Every structure is written in C-alpha cells, then in structure tokens.
Amino acid sequence: MGNQKKEAIKKLMEMGFDEPTVISALDNCDGNQESALEYILSSAFNKPSIPYRQNPNVPVNIKPGEDDMQKAIALSIKENSKSQPIEIKERDQSIPLGLKNTSSIPFFSSLIQIYYSLPFFRKLILSQSIIIQTEDPRKKKLFKLISELNLLFKLMETSKMKYEDTVGVVNAFADIDGAQLVNNEKSHVGDFSMRFVSRVEEGLRYLNSQSDEEIVKAKEDMSFLIEGSMLSGMFFGKMIPKIRAKKPDGVKIREELGPLTFGKFEVEVDKKEIYEAWRSALAKEIDLFQVAEGVNVKAKQINWIDILPGVLIFEINRLTTDSKGNISKAIKPFSFPMTLYPGRFLLKNSKKTVKLQRTMANKKKSLKQLENTIESFENFNNRKQNISQMLKLCSNFLENQNNQELKIGNDEIYVDPPLPIEKKPTLEIACKVIGDYSEKVQSTLEEMKEKLRTCEKDVENIFDEEKFKKSEYELHAVIVHDGDVAGGQVYAYMKRNGMWKKFHDINVTEIGEKSVIFDSLGEYGISGACCLIYVDNNLLREN
Incomplete structure (x- = not known):
C-alpha cells in the first residue's frame, strides 16, 4: 500500500469513518481522497449510514429510524451537489471554499467562515464523536447542530467543489430556539454570534458527558459560558462594574457590583475610532441610583474587564435617527488599528487608566x-x-x-x-x-x-506603556455591509496565512490590506464595517 493511500485512509478515518468503508471507497475512486469522501456520503442513500465518531470501537446505539439526521445530512449534500452547475463545481485548491448563504441571516455564511478559520474552534468541532443515543428533545437538537457543523467543517476541509451550502447548520440552529427568535437577531452580528456559540457550547457539554444538573446549574448564573467551558470561554469574558456617585451632602460613594458576562461590545460610529468608542461602551450614566431609602442621585457606572476572551467582537452601530424619527445609515469614517491593545480597560490597570484618562481629557479639550x-x-x-x-x-x-x-x-x-x-x-x-x-x-x-x-x-501615545500592551489582539476579520437601511449585501474580509481574502457568499478572492481598510472605513460610498473581530495573538501563534 502506497504512502499516499495510507495518508488518505488516515485522514478519512480521523473524520469518523471505519477502515473497511474507507478502503472500499478509495478503491472505487482510484485512491482520490475527495472523491472517496463524496462516495461514502452518497452511499448513505443505499445503505445504513455510518455514524461519525473518532473512535470506531465506541458502541453507537441507534435504533431503526433514529439515524434520520445522517440521512438528512446526506440528502443535503446530494441536493447541494445538484444545485451546482458542472462548470463551477471545481475550484482552485489554493482558494478557500465558498459558502452559499440560503438563510435570511445575511451574515451567516461570513460567521461560519470566521468560526472555521479559528484553529481552536475548527479542531474542537472536527474532534467530536457525534453519537445519537438520547430521547431528550433538546439534546437531540443540540447534537444535530454540532453534527451539521461537524459535517460542514469536514467539507470545508476536503471538498473539491467551489462552494457548499450552510442550510443544514442554520436550520439545525433555528430548530433549537425557534426561527422567529433567530430572525430577530439577523441585524445584530454580535447577539447572533453569542447565541450560536452558547448553543454549540451547551451541546458540547452534553456530548462530553457532563451531567444535566451541572449544566443547568452553570447556565443559571452564566458561569456556564466561561468557567470550565470547552468553546465559549474563547468568546465570552467577565467584567466588574464599579459605581461612582455623590450623596446630597457631598459624601462620595464607591461601590463594586457583581460580575457581568459579555460576548460583544456595541460601539457608536460617532466616536470616530475604536478606543474612544470602546471606552464609551464600557461607561454608563445612571439617572436614579439609590444611596439611601427614598434618596436617589445621578451616578456613573464603569465596567472594567476582569477576564478577556480569546476573541473580541465589536458591533458598529451606524444607524442614526433624525428629529422626525427617520432612520438612516451614517456615512462617517470609523478608524481601527490592525493590532489592538485592551490593557487600558482591564480591572488590574484601572487606577493607572483613570489617571491617564484625566490627562487625555485635558489634551482632547485642547484638541x-x-x-x-x-x-x-x-x-x-x-x-x-x-x-x-x-x-x-x-x-x-x-x-x-x-x-x-x-x-x-x-x-x-x-x-x-x-x-x-x-x-x-x-x-x-x-x-x-x-x-x-x-x-x-x-x-x-x-x-x-x-x-x-x-x-x-x-x-x-498616552497609553503607550508596557503594562497596557501585555495583551495583544490582531484584526482577524471584518464584516462589511454595503447598502443602506433598506437593504444591501454583506460580506467578510478575513486574514488567512498572512493574506487578506474577501468571502462574498460563494466567491472567495484575494485582496490587499489597503482595499480592506478603504472599503471598511465607512467614509466612501455606502459600504462600511458593521463588525470587527480581533483574536488574541497567542491563540493564533499557538495554533
């Protein structure tokens, strides 16, 4: 047996297929790995499907009719293959796979591309053993979501087609919380991503044998998303709110509240640049803060980041409302760096930050x-x-x-x-x-x-100090909305292997950094970034 065939057998078995099936498929496809994968999947229509699992020795108790999910997956593959004309089926293997967005969520395929590009996310999903042996309706839905995501990632890894379809993943996701609830978040990338990652995390916990009681208890206080997480800890962090107020007699009040979990920051385009917008997003004015029974005063709440996630998501609000209540999209520039340093917003640096912010306020006044x-x-x-x-x-x-x-x-x-x-x-x-x-x-x-x-x-340069630069995040992806409030198109720019690429539905093209900035800035035409995604450099280096 040649080394090339051995390597193909190894890769297909890593996807969860047993050795006899893999060898048979390769023999029927002249040793071509991609064709063998398609052969195995298409065989699901003519014989019992093979459960995806990493360890072939693990028993899988699937009763007759209980493998509908596997058949549905294979049907999705077959239908998607039919929908792709022969002339556009093949792709240049140096170009990433495109994703056809058939859902009403305009940014869904962009998000899936971003998730797949994150090494820790991709490896975790691909390593899962999808074993269907539960009667619990919610667990079945969660397992289906991970199974669909697992399959899509495998196709993104090996498919020779120009694009694949995301319909299986989006339908499985909508089935968990209801299509209406999912559609309510179709204009908010950050909220949608938080919900999606939360559901994937919940399914991963159940798949990896955590007890129902453990998961339910953790979900109640949101610690589920950070402490002991398998995935969501990379997307969710923790903030500590601090209150400042003054009593009517002039006595100052300093109060620290309980921790808050966060998974995104909503920033305003009017703040012009990301650091000022981030600072503003972490601050909140409180009109009625109770300092004594029947005594309320104005107060200011500042949230300080205690635990940073591996991925920082910034949702840029470009909508404005005029005096008549008409909503429009603001054509204004919003600048952002290629490298982001969150040190100034960390709880451990709060005293130094407050001092420097006073200096900055005076300089900005002169400015x-x-x-x-x-x-x-x-x-x-x-x-x-x-x-x-x-x-x-x-x-x-x-x-x-x-x-x-x-x-x-x-x-x-x-x-x-x-x-x-x-x-x-x-x-x-x-x-x-x-x-x-x-x-x-x-x-x-x-x-x-x-x-x-x-x-x-x-x-x-006010915050150009070593202590503020210990955490370093790289701009990994930009989601762009090209249009006005009535509609438009959504696509993503993503940095992969040091090069920027544009992911626009089924089309993937290479693009220069200057073009990314020009299109994302929001000052020229009706295109502009609606979401920025930064990733901890340590994660990118480790993977």
Missing part, C-alpha cells in the same frame, strides 16, 4: 478647540470657504483691475469697461494689506494644523 478654530478658518460662516483663499482671491481680483472702476449695485460688485485713468494709490495699499492678511492667515492655519498633529500624537 477640540484647535479643530474648531481650524474649522472656522477653513469653513468661514459655514460656506465651505477658506479665509486665506478668499483674501487671496480678493487681492488678485483688485490687482487685475488696472484702469477699471468698481461699482456696487443691488448688493453685487461689477466692473465697468476700462476708463482712461491710472490705478489709485489707495487701491495698491488695499491690495497689499489684503495680501498680507492672506499670508498671515495661511501661516497661522499651518501652525495650528501642526499643533493639532502634535496634540493628536500626544493623545495617541
């Missing part, structure tokens, strides 16, 4: 004053006219009026035909004064802009 002054120079009286340019044009206009006379009528300036007189000395003086003013204004404007750049750099 805002400079921006406003520059704006008044460059947008005089909100007419989008630069004062220096206006003065220069005025000076040029007067200098060009040699032997002409200016008249004013009906609030308009006009020039009569040339008159046989010399230019008056006062006109020369006026030209010189206006020209001097133009140069002075331009010089002042440049000085202010240079001061603004220095101030911006100072603000940017």
